[in-house]
Amino acid sequence: MATLTSIPLANTSPGDLRRMQLAWLAAAVFVVSAGYGALMPLLPGWLRPLMTDNDPTSVSRHVGYLSGIYTAGVLVGAPLWGLLSDRFGRARVLLLGLLGYVASLVSLLQPTWAGVIGIYALRGATGFFVAAVVPMVPALVAEHTPPSARARRFAWLGAMSLLGFLFGPGLNAAADRLARLAAFGGGPAWSPAPLVIGLSAALGALMMLGLVLTLPSAPSSKVSEQPERDREVGGQSATLWLINGAVMFVLAGFELGIVLQGEQHPELSSRDISLMFAECSLVMLAINALLFFTGLLERADPRRVMGAGMVLAAAGLGMLARHANEAWMYLGVSFTAAGTGIVLPTVSYLAATSARHRLGVAMGGLAAAAGLGQTLGSAAMGWLFGAIAQDSFAWLALPLLVILAAVLIRSGWWPARLAPPPQSPSSTSTEFTP
Template identity: 30%
Template sequence: MIRLAKTLERRQSRALAALVFSAFVIALGYGTILPVLPQMVQRLLSAPNAVDIARHTGFLTAAFAVAPLATAFPWGRLSDRYGRRPILILGLAGFAVTFAATTIPLSLTFLYVMRLLNGGFSAAVLPSAFAFVADTEADEQRRARAFGRISVASSLGLLAGPMIGGLAWQRLGTMPFDEMSNGAFLLSFLVAGGAVVAAATVARAIERGPPPRQKRDDLESTAAAKSGELRLLVLAGVLAGGLGLFEVGLTLRSRSLSITPTELGSMFAMCMAVMLIAQGIVFSRLVKPETTRWLIAPAFAVMAVGLAMVLLAGGSDGLLIPTSMVAASGGLLAPTLTYWISWIAKRGHAAELGLQSTVTSMGQALGSAGAGLLYESFDVSVAFLAPAAVLAIAAVASLQLPRQLETTPAVARDPGGKSVAE
């Protein structure tokens, strides 16, 4: 029995390592291409100008984020029906092929198509990865830490991506257009090759077969569980919208404060580091998973205050505190909401998490677009105070959420004091 337990634990560790690496590669691919897009667009336009370059760069960035709106939920349904492993492998393989094609564009139209496909395939990975953990890990403490590790890996990929892309472009930018493919191979090899390795690792580390079905009939039939599920999905969309608006709004705000691109890049890097620290603390052995539901409302409140405080900053130094507040609350909320949504899923884990990805993508797209419209159409204060008010409302709406989540297996207890999930 002891040997069997150790064998199962080793298999679980290998599977988690494969999932963590997969999440890192997907986020790395998204971040790597961002610094390169303006230069790629410039070389593909017949008569490039600043307005067209900016417009196509924004649309191409949005194309990756919008694609999961149509694909995340179907991927989740397929994962629930056919198993996590085949969907993970298909998503990673498709991501590898489309990313390689993206770095060697034949035309602007071709680049748009590849960006859409790249985002569509990426949407298959995270929901299936989180669902696999929820399916196979019975201990709630280990499950929470696994969710945290996958989230941290994704954040690390987002942090490392722009740096790698910027370094690669130091070579790409000095090449004539017909030699661009030689330099683009650097990006293609790093990310697409990494995705292929991740797919192979998943194929070896994750068992075959459909995901195990957990008995949740008693949970799914309760009105409280359904209400909590809907509220969590809405909060996930609000969070994504707030973060998307913050990123774009901060970029626009930096221009009026005469903050250089280098300082702005360092500020975003600091935000990612703060997110990593927040995620590492919340999903560590120091915090019990069932207590994280009490952190949701305070985190939304802190994020709302941080957005409002951006208006008080007079320079890059003054932005350190408000941006840290937004980053820490965002880093805490993203994996926490995912963790609780996985618990009260009523259509199967991956389908529910795929729906969350869809809602998140919609929120991010609306937030990013809304930031530009608010900043352009109204006073700068409206661009930050309006979303701050929405986040404050989300904080108030979250106050009753911990009691609703008491019906979930993560916190429901039998008379002996043990978790039902155990």
């Protein structure tokens, strides 16, 4: 858990993004993240009137399945959109993704018309079209950003995604407040659900309009004349996909584990669980701010940065497994959030070193790996938590430790910044230097 445009800021190259262009791209990430967080709480309310047995267990099961179908849409869509963007252009794919996102939301305004099967199809379609937005924004930013500014902009995109997740539940609260005000004023009774859907769709449509007006023209694309370097970047991308999937596996299991631990330990109230989730988001935001303001990724070896993040996350999971008291829980949440918050933006930063004609595939692969990791992490945690209770947090550190061990044994597997290809004196490099 994170690409377009060219208009120069002060002292930037002609292909760089203007502030307004970057703002619209970041806003697109914010909107789709907020939409996911806003719509998830609405799912039980849509399902109950459509089901013959109003059994809470059955409704909960369907909510879980709907979450899975959304992720399945991302898994299918991300690699496909990545391939299409390398062939037809990232701006077109991004706009098509936003169009499909808005259409799938508007169709949910009448869930009784869609039925249970229709809701599944629409949630899968939403995930499929979101997969055309999330990878394309960083791909566009990488394509139109000089190396000296890339790390800060990727950290900014990560922060906007986190803010979107935080804003999503707030959108529900705002819609509920508007519905109550309408009823209090003597107007017709409004349901908050259509308001949330309408606001989410309107924001998506606004993003389309803003991007249509600000997206830059595609840079000229040349077929690589360095097959050896392409193979090196391709191998790096595969390693980055593995790391991204593993860290998202851990993050998804960690977040679900916090909720499940509240079920098994009465001393942890719903307020405590909510505070832990807020703490997790705020710590990750602070890490993104650190990367944004200090330019750490531009100065430090990304391999060491990711290694430190994995050690931090593993230490936090150990503290959560210990669970001696609430203080250990909060400390463990902070360490785990900080560790994963370091690794994920670094992975995106390194993926931006891919050759331009492979950038869509690289970013699409990252999104697909993240979706797969989330799905497997949530499923594994839900299945194992009942068997090993609070100690289930400890096994989540295993994927991180395995990756670290593999790196120590085979350092060549570890992704690093690549030297730029030789260029003529008149050309401008857009790759990372060692």
